[in-house]
Amino acid sequence: MKLSPGEEELMNYLWSLKKAFMKDLLDAYPEPKPAATTVSTLLKRMQEKQFVGYLTKGNSREYFTLVTKENYFSKHIKGLIKNFFDDSPAQFASFFASKTEFSKEELESLKSIIEDKLEKK
Known part of the structure; x- marks a missing residue:
């Protein structure tokens, strides 16, 4: 909901x-x-x-x-990916990276977060 x-x-x-x-x-x-x-x-x-x-x-x-902010937004993002990006996190990431006005430093920071997550899996 x-x-x-x-x-x-x-x-x-x-x-x-x-x-x-x-x-x-x-x-x-x-x-x-x-x-x-x-x-x-x-x-x-x-x-x-x-x-x-x-x-x-x-x-x-x-x-x-009764719901944490993290849980609410996690479900919200998953719904966006499913409904607007053919259930493809890669399409979402591509859109996110190309259509937002992030600086190189901000994109590097996001890249670092993803790399850290990959290392922990």
Whole structure:
């Protein structure tokens, strides 16, 4: 299951905060801040999708993530590769390397990461 862009934005705030009450989440947004009802609706949808949970503390809910950022984006990237690059990591890498504006140093850094991963396999 995938998050909408608005849900992803809220999830990023929650990942960085670890746990948060509604006030904390609203404070995390830049101006103009969304209405509390908007954030509440997003949280409800995210709970239904099993991305977010909460604990009741007094009259408030303390929200937390049920999915790590790494797991979410790993599945997201795998889905992109499957749906847009014929399930070929090589096609994805070719597109990534040729269509992005990375400097030579950034590409060398990526190459080094891949080489390290290969050595460990």
